[in-house]
Amino acid sequence: MLRLLATIRKEWLLLLRDRTGLTLLFVLPLILITVMAMIEDAPFRDYQELRFDILTVDNDHGRLGKYIREGLEYSEQFRVIDSVKGQLLTEQQARDLVNEGDYKICIIIPPGATGAIVSNANKIVNDILKRMSMPGVLPVSTRKDSLNVTIYFDPASKKAFKSAIHQALDNFLTQVETDLLLERIKQQLKRKDVQETDSMVIQLKAVGLKEQLTGPSQEIDVISNSVQHNVPAWSIFAMFFIVIPIGGNMIREREDGSLLRMKLIPGSYLAILTGKMLFFVGVCVVQFYLMMQVGIYLLPLLGLPKLMLGQSWLAAFVVAVGIGLASTSYGILVGTVFKTPNQALNFGAISIVILSAIGGIWIPLEIMPSHMQFIGHLSPLSWGLDAINDIYLRNVGVGHIWGHVGKLVFFAVALLCTAAVIEKRRLS
Amino acid sequence: MTSILVQDLHKTYKGALEPSLKGLSFSFPKGAIVGLLGPNGAGKTTTISILCGLVKADTGKVQIFDLPQNATNREAIKGLIGIVPQQIALFPHLTAVENLEYFGNLYGLKGKSLRSRIDEYLQAFGLEKNGHKQVHHFSGGMKRRTNIIAAILHQPQLLVLDEPTAGVDVQSRSMILQFLRDYNQQGVSIVYTSHLLDEAQTICQEVAIIDEGRAVVQGGTTELIARHPECRNLEDVFLHYTGHALRD
Numbered sequence: 001m002l003r004l005l006a007t008i009r010k011e012w013l014l015l016l017r018d019r020t021g022l023t024l025l026f027v028l029p030l031i032l033i034t035v036m037a038m039i040e041d042a043p044f045r046d047y048q049e050l051r052f053d054i055l056t057v058d059n060d061h062g063r064l065g066k067y068i069r070e071g072l073e074y075s076e077q078f079r080v081i082d083s084v085k086g087q088l089l090t091e092q093q094a095r096d097l098v099n100e101g102d103y104k105i106c107i108i109i110p111p112g113a114t115g116a117i118v119s120n121a122n123k124i125v126n127d128i129l130k131r132m133s134m135p136g137v138l139p140v141s142t143r144k145d146s147l148n149v150t151i152y153f154d155p156a157s158k159k160a161f162k163s164a165i166h167q168a169l170d171n172f173l174t175q176v177e178t179d180l181l182l183e184r185i186k187q188q189l190k191r192k193d194v195q196e197t198d199s200m201v202i203q204l205k206a207v208g209l210k211e212q213l214t215g216p217s218q219e220i221d222v223i224s225n226s227v228q229h230n231v232p233a234w235s236i237f238a239m240f241f242i243v244i245p246i247g248g249n250m251i252r253e254r255e256d257g258s259l260l261r262m263k264l265i266p267g268s269y270l271a272i273l274t275g276k277m278l279f280f281v282g283v284c285v286v287q288f289y290l291m292m293q294v295g296i297y298l299l300p301l302l303g304l305p306k307l308m309l310g311q312s313w314l315a316a317f318v319v320a321v322g323i324g325l326a327s328t329s330y331g332i333l334v335g336t337v338f339k340t341p342n343q344a345l346n347f348g349a350i351s352i353v354i355l356s357a358i359g360g361i362w363i364p365l366e367i368m369p370s371h372m373q374f375i376g377h378l379s380p381l382s383w384g385l386d387a388i389n390d391i392y393l394r395n396v397g398v399g400h401i402w403g404h405v406g407k408l409v410f411f412a413v414a415l416l417c418t419a420a421v422i423e424k425r426r427l428s
Numbered sequence: 429m430t431s432i433l434v435q436d437l438h439k440t441y442k443g444a445l446e447p448s449l450k451g452l453s454f455s456f457p458k459g460a461i462v463g464l465l466g467p468n469g470a471g472k473t474t475t476i477s478i479l480c481g482l483v484k485a486d487t488g489k490v491q492i493f494d495l496p497q498n499a500t501n502r503e504a505i506k507g508l509i510g511i512v513p514q515q516i517a518l519f520p521h522l523t524a525v526e527n528l529e530y531f532g533n534l535y536g537l538k539g540k541s542l543r544s545r546i547d548e549y550l551q552a553f554g555l556e557k558n559g560h561k562q563v564h565h566f567s568g569g570m571k572r573r574t575n576i577i578a579a580i581l582h583q584p585q586l587l588v589l590d591e592p593t594a595g596v597d598v599q600s601r602s603m604i605l606q607f608l609r610d611y612n613q614q615g616v617s618i619v620y621t622s623h624l625l626d627e628a629q630t631i632c633q634e635v636a637i638i639d640e641g642r643a644v645v646q647g648g649t650t651e652l653i654a655r656h657p658e659c660r661n662l663e664d665v666f667l668h669y670t671g672h673a674l675r676d
Contacts, residue, residue: 006533010522017521017562257517261578264480265534266506272534425442 003267007275014249015283021245025283026290029238033291036234037299041226052165054078055094055106062114064176068107068149071172098152105157105165108150116147121181125188138184149173227305231295232388233361236381238291239284239323240352243331246280247344250335277328284324285317312397319391319401322408323384329412329419330380336419355379383407429494431458431586431617432479437488439474439641448474449485450641456634458493461608461618463632463649465625465666467675471641472621476588480509493585507535510584514591516571517578520564524555524574527563528581535582542581549577554603569600576604580611587611588619593627605631629653629662637669644669 015021054072058065072078082089084097094106122138129135151169153162253259262272295307309316331348338344356362358372359379368376376382387404390396433455440447449471456462466472477483478490481502490497492505518527525546532542550556553573563571576592589608593601608631612618622628628635629649636646645652645665652665659665 002533002536002538006530010519010526010530013526014519014521255515256520257513257515258519260482260513261511261517261531262534263482264506264509264511265531265582266503267534267536 003271004275004278007272008279011276011279015279025242025245025287029235029241029287029291030294032238033231033234033294034298034302037226037230037295037304038302040230041304052078052105053081053103055089055097055103056080056082057089057091057094057106057108058082059091059111060109060113061111063180064114064117065109067176067179068109068169068172071175075168075172077168095152098154101154101156104154104161106152107169108152110147110149113147113149115141117177117180118184121177121184124181125184128185129188138188225305227295227299227307228389228392229364231291231299231307232392233356233385235288235291236323236384236388237352237356237361239287239320239384240327240330240355240381241349242280242284242287242324242327243334243348243352244345246276246328246331247334247338247348248341249276250332251338251341251344254335273332277325277332280328280331281321281324284327285320288320288323308392310391310393310395312391312395315391315396315398315401316388318398318405319384319387319408322387322405323380325412326380326384326408326415329415333415333419333422336422352381356381358382360385380408380411383411429458430455430491431460431462431493432456432619433489433491433494434475434479435489437475437478437490438486439471439478439483440486448641449478449488452488452638452641452643454636454638454643454646456617456619456636458617459612459615460633461612461620461631463628463635464619464621464638465628465635466621466638467670469640469675470638470670472638473590475638476511476590476619476621479588480511481505507582508585510579510582510587512576512579512587512589512592514594516563516575518563518571518574521562523560523562524550524566524570524577525559527574528577531578532581537581545581546577549580552607553577567597567600569596572596572600573604576607584616586617586619588621590621591623592620593622593624601627625663625666626661635662637666639670 015025056065056069056072058069069080069082072080081103084093091108094103094108097103098106119139119141123140126138126140129137149169151165153165250259253262263269292307292309296309300306334344334348338347356379358376359365359381360368360376361381365373365376365382383404387401390401390404394400435453437449437452438447439449452471452475454464464472464475474483478485479492479497481497492501492508495501495505495508497505518524519530522530528546528549529542532538532546537545546559547556550559553576555570555573555577558566558570563574566574572592572595576589579589580587587608592608593604596604605627608618608620620628620632632649634646634648635652637644647655649662653659653662656665656668659668
């Protein structure tokens with residue numbers, strides 16, 4: 001126990017005196033997650049959450065244009081713009097502005113669009129009245145060709161964005177057509193000697209949609225957003241970067257002979273190594289909680305959502321320790337395999353970037369191709385992130401994260417055994 | 429009684445073309461200051477590594493104070509030996525006291541007894557005013573002296589020093605050598621390896637010269653010089669046995 005405690009004290013003193021190391025371990029990761037959460041905020045937001053400027057050229061000047069404008073404004077998804085510099089937009093101007101990338105979308109409502117919708121509604125009502133053996137009296141246009149509301153997109157727009165806008169506008173058109181049709185039906189029914197005081201309400205939505213949570217707790221409604229993904233993801237990334245100081249530490253001890261001195265002292269070197277590991281696992285856990293504080297307190301001040309931690313603090317602690325064990329063991333292996341701190345630094349940094357990229361730190365694994373998802377699930381960083389997501393988003397407790405933590409611990413043990421074999425071979 | 433007995437020691441590292449040790453044999457008496465000398469690549473480091481149990485010999489016999497070096501005795505022998513490596517095996521960003529406390533703790537020493545022992549040795553080596561300075565601020569001589577203290581904290585019966593005076597000034601060297609003589613007077617056996625043969629001649633009562641994995645000669649320092657009338661000093665004896673060819 002004395003060896004273990006003495007080693008923890010020694011590492012603590014060495015870290016306290018290494019201001020650059022302290023900055024690298026505790027300050028840079030905080031900056032990293034703040035920057036990453038802010039940069040990746042926009043891509044993480046649904047299109048429903050964003051508000052777009054939409055150019056509108058209303059050549060109809062009828063109810064459809066009014067309905068579309070009101071509908072778009074009401075949805076709070078769009079800011080309708082129909083004039084630039086005090087001048088009403090023409091179709092050509094709107095097309096040019098979109099083409100030049102100044103605006104993302106433009107819709108052109110053709111002349112006679114309202115008339116066409118009214119005429120169509122009238123025709124339907126007349127048909128219904130005829131089938132009820134009543135005369136259809138509403139005027140119907142004789143026009144045969146169909147009219148289209150035209151949409152222009154910025155050529156750089158992505159397919160998913162176009163699809164979302166198409167869907168939203170299609171919903172508005174359907175709504176306008178339905179409203180006009182219902183209005184015509186109500187007018188005709190009132191005409192048939194119904195008292196004026198009778199407020200007839202036609203409700204179309206008999207069955208609606210309601211979203212419910214699938215997790216065990218129904219109390220917290222957490223959605224995956226930039227903060228919920230980036231704070232845990234980049235925290236795990238930063239925790240794995242402890243490979244570099246540990247690797248350097250191991251190599252320096254070997255180079256300056258202090259490792260030799262430690263091995264010449266009676267007693268197990270395992271106690272010294274355990275002390276070193278415990279210290280660095282502790283550093284990882286402190287890093288983890290500091291970075292969570294950024295998600296809870298700092299990011300909301302910058303206009304980002306607050307990080308929700310789930311309900312099991314014990315589960316999060318167990319996962320943080322698991323990640324710390326895996327990253328510390330990886331550092332010990334790197335420090336054992338490589339001969340110079342430079343080699344360890346380069347290999348350690350590049351390998352963590354690769355493991356993080358395939359492990360879903362940069363972008364969630366769910367949106368990767370299936371073969372990349374398979375490879376990604378082999379990365380220890382993905383095990384940590386899956387466990388944290390289970391705790392934070394699905395509100396699970398300790399009982400549900402043992403699979404992920406077990407993989408992290410197994411990974412740590414496998415790397416330590418490999419390091420022991422390499423060290424033994426080096427001595428012989 | 430011998431402090432070290434080595435008989436017919438063989439060692440070939442995995443993947444090496446040549447064996448490091450080819451039947452090395454020597455013995456040193458208990459309580460003496462002895463020199464283990466040899467050119468680069470002679471097998472000194474391998475021998476010391478086998479003596480302290482870091483490396484296993486392929487064949488041969490090693491005894492430290494009559495204890496055979498094997499798995500059963502390895503930890504006990506480690507407690508009997510203090511090694512001063514050629515490198516400054518200290519943590520540069522810890523103070524001398526913190527370094528010594530750490531290594532003392534690893535030996536199982538703690539509390540007031542450790543602290544008083546550290547103070548005693550710091551004073552003996554003229555470092556009492558610098559104990560709380562970080563080692564990277566020390567001069568080469570101060571580092572060397574602290575390096576020695578770290579090896580004797582547990583009061584070993586056999587002290588092995590590898591180039592203990594390399595790169596130090598005359599004053600530090602004189603202090604180190606005087607300490608070794610005084611320490612030896614307390615009954616501690618000392619094995620000294622160095623390329624500074626005038627220093628070895630001054631301090632060692634007996635030397636073993638090894639070359640290419642074998643002991644080429646062993647005997648009292650003055651006796652060896654006297655044995656060869658053409659040799660004026662230990663360096664001449666050394667060159668007589670190991671030749672003038674460069675060992676790169």
